[in-house]
Amino acid sequence: MTDLCIDLSYDVVIVGGGLAGQALALSVADQKRVLLISKNPLEAAASNYAQGGISAVYGAHDSHEKHIEDTLVAGCHLNDRENTRFIVEGGLDAVQWLIAQGVPFTKDGEDYHLTREGGHGERRILHVDDMTGRGIQQTLTGRLKNHGNITLLEHYTVVDLITTEDGKRCIGVTLLDAMGNARRIAAGATVLATGGVGAIFQHATSPSSTIGDGVALAWRAGCRVANMEFLQFHPTCMYYPGGEAFLITEAVRGEGGLLKRADGTRFMDDYDPRAELAPRDVVSRAIYAEMKKTGQPCVYLDISHKTPEFVRSHFPNIYRICLERGIDITRQPIPVTPASHYTCGGIFAGHDGKTDLEQLLCLGEAAYTGLHGANRLASNSLLECVVMARAAAEAILADHVSIPVLPLPTGGPRALASSKEDFLRLMKQEIRALMWNYVGIVRSTFSLRAAARRLDVIRQEVFALLEARSPCVELIEARNLVITADLIIRSALSRKESRGCHYNTDFPDMATEAEPTVLMPHTDQQSIAA
Template sequence: MKKTHHHDVLVVGSGAAGMTVALQLADKYRIALLSKSALKSGSTWYAQGGIAAVFDNEDSIESHVQDTLIAGAGLCHEDTVRYTVEQGPEAIRWLVQQGVKFTLNSDNDDYHLTQEGGHSHRRILHTADATGREVSSSLADQVLQHPSIDVYEDHTVVDLITQADSNSSRVRCTGAYVLDDGNDCVCVFQAKVVVLATGGASKAYLYTTNPDGASGDGIAVAWRRGCRVANMEFNQFHPTCLYHPSAKAFLITEALRGEGAQLKLPNGERFMDKFHPSGELAPRDIVARAIDHEMKRLGSDCLFLDISHRSEEFLESHFPTIKAKCLSYGIDITREPIPVVPAAHYTCGGIMVNKSGQTDLWNLYAIGETAFTGLHGANRMASNSLVECVVYGQAAAQAIRDSIENIDEPEPARAWDESRVTHSDEDVVISHNWDELRRFMWDYVGIVRTRKRLERAHHRVKLLQKEIQEYYTNYKISRDLLELRNLVLVADLIIRSAEQRTESRGLHYTLDYPKTSDIAKDTIMVPINFAAQNVIVRKN
């Protein structure tokens, strides 16, 4: 079995961002694409709603920019927003070239566009209600057919490898230690350039719409190697996740509300008009907080989303996945409302990068949900995430093409040493710690926060970190242990960032500081081993 792998570019993560950068570079360079489980298992696969881009003649780039800035509650970086929105239509055209088939209007060949919360126009391209599946499948087909892309499924990043750069005083990234689950060993992957596209960290919460792999791996490994992170306190809670004892992390897309679905109390009364003039189409943070407020006020386990007033033919053509999934749990959406609760959905903060996705660590890039570009501000607007994946995947690929020829081959890295660890007979510790972490994050660092709740979370996360690090040091590693180690680190960053923000803004709402400050400022966390000597990332 091969313990060391050599490529030009190592891409960690197989969602839309990772596959985009791999495909953009593969015609000239040898690519290793790591997937924590199956190639089509990341968050992209589960995205239902769609991709936001301007294709309607009555819409405009400026309108999309302004909608995003408003949703971001004053913390979006306008230059990043404008760049992403301007590149959006070209990103869509590239996806179509890769085989993505978006839903068209029945009476012409134009794209069928839906509207979601925060958007002032219909600008959401979609493939029925399974857009992510279509994007993921199409890109995966291209990846698997490409002779220059080596796909490694069931491979989990452990830590990054760094070396001194012979051409400067900088430290550079030259690869990663990676757990090969199938062969139960740790391999060395070396490359001139490493790209982190590992997604977010919503598995830190008890209730989430994300797949099991969303454990903040990229953020954690980058932080441990000296990269700054920003705005980790802004965790987006999707307002409508299916509430059913047998349903695991099934999202009810915002597009339902765009097509007239109404949020209702258990007695059938609508309530969103009391919280925002846009009602059900208010930004996600407002809708999630409203549902949370009403659930707590009434002592209700869930609320309801009702689209039964639309025809069965309309629901079958527009939302076949949701209709079938709900029906499998005995819920007929053509006749009755859907029970819903908010759930952790998206990590708006992440690894600080510039417009090319370059991090503070030389030759290390971060793209997609794991990165902080400044696009989402204090609240991500619906369907802006997938377009960001493609736009920044393309930008990172261009920056890599411009620089890789001048990068020396890395020096051979040391093999992974596990000579002093043993197999654990107490893996139950991992599951217990995982459960404790997710429960106190939900209770204390959720939709509504207080100083006291954050203090409690801070105390408990420190105890968990100590216990998990001791376990990691003494026992043979597993994927579950690596994910827990990364999640507890990212949870600590979330808590510390939330404690620093003494205001309520966007997704961060605290009863101790209910007002929004006149000064909008990013929360930047700097590790002790800060990698950059000449900071290449724009300061706020």
């Protein structure tokens, strides 16, 4: 759909085309008119790249209490216990809803095959081979595109949330298409399902567009954010210089994969008694330490001691991609390195997605519910997406909110010169390098303050451009990058301990007691530097 009137209205406007957004759209579309907005094709959503699976208490010997305890341990007990219980206990219903949509989870005979991943005490991961995200996304996208009550807009960027004059209620969004044309949409309910902030770092497993758009939008509109310092680095991204990042799923270690140095010796036993099955933050820092010790750019993940039939049947996509890159994983180890992967914090939201603004909801990785605490347990992310989407659908259907009338627009769009777009692309690259080098796996107070000073200079340049001209897509993304990076740095500086994904060499120990880091929105949104 490309020919929009200036003021359109929908019962529900969803920003983001990943699992959370699609699950919500399908859950309300029989009763509501839905607009789903994605700045990329739906196939490019981060959910599409999820390999491992979705965790749920499905096995006979498993229990909610075991799953909750594993989640709390991985999260270093910084989790919100009430929301954690709600989401874990909703796992079976979430899986059954996905099955009813037609998701082809892998079977073992008549039953679904359950795998195990790092941090889980039981086998509770349902999966679609080693391409779970793709299997789910393709299924839901097919249903979504054929639903008469859902309108899909791809290649559109949300510039701002539209709020009431008192700033207490969200009543719609302002969009920008690739040509620089602005559009305003009124909404009975507006939902941010924009994913995390992984690509704010130079090395990331998530798509390059995953830069915290939703966090920046909600923060500017007056919402709290929480726990932005807890950014999970996946320990095993394939090391392949010059090529696209490729995630090696947690399930490889769950099925017996071993981490080794270049000389073939194992090292995880030196760092944690759980060895390769330790939580991701532990494994990532161990790999980082080994790389620092040896001066090597990677370590090696070896599953070749398993039979070739086992490897090919369990990890067909990984086998294929690695073979295309010159590595036969049935005979050779995979070179791997940590990469930015998942955002444990986000926009402050309840388990039903409700935020500080009336009629604004947030779902999935963009939201902070407290489920993940200081570190996400593997495969709890897809679980959170579906459980939250289903709970949000119930809340939206129960609210019976009428579609508001938007205030009159002011001004008009002007195109930004291509030379300025080149400048903005270089600026975004600089932010990513800054975050990787100074706010990465291991931080210090000095590195964080240095990052804040440099980011403040970039911020001034970005906001000077915003004041001078109407926004283009590159400028909006640069603004969102600056805001989100600042929130991460500010959150990291405020935590005087190391816990989960956050490790500060000046405060290496975990405090006896700790609370989530909650940031209140600034009254002056252009003065965001700490």
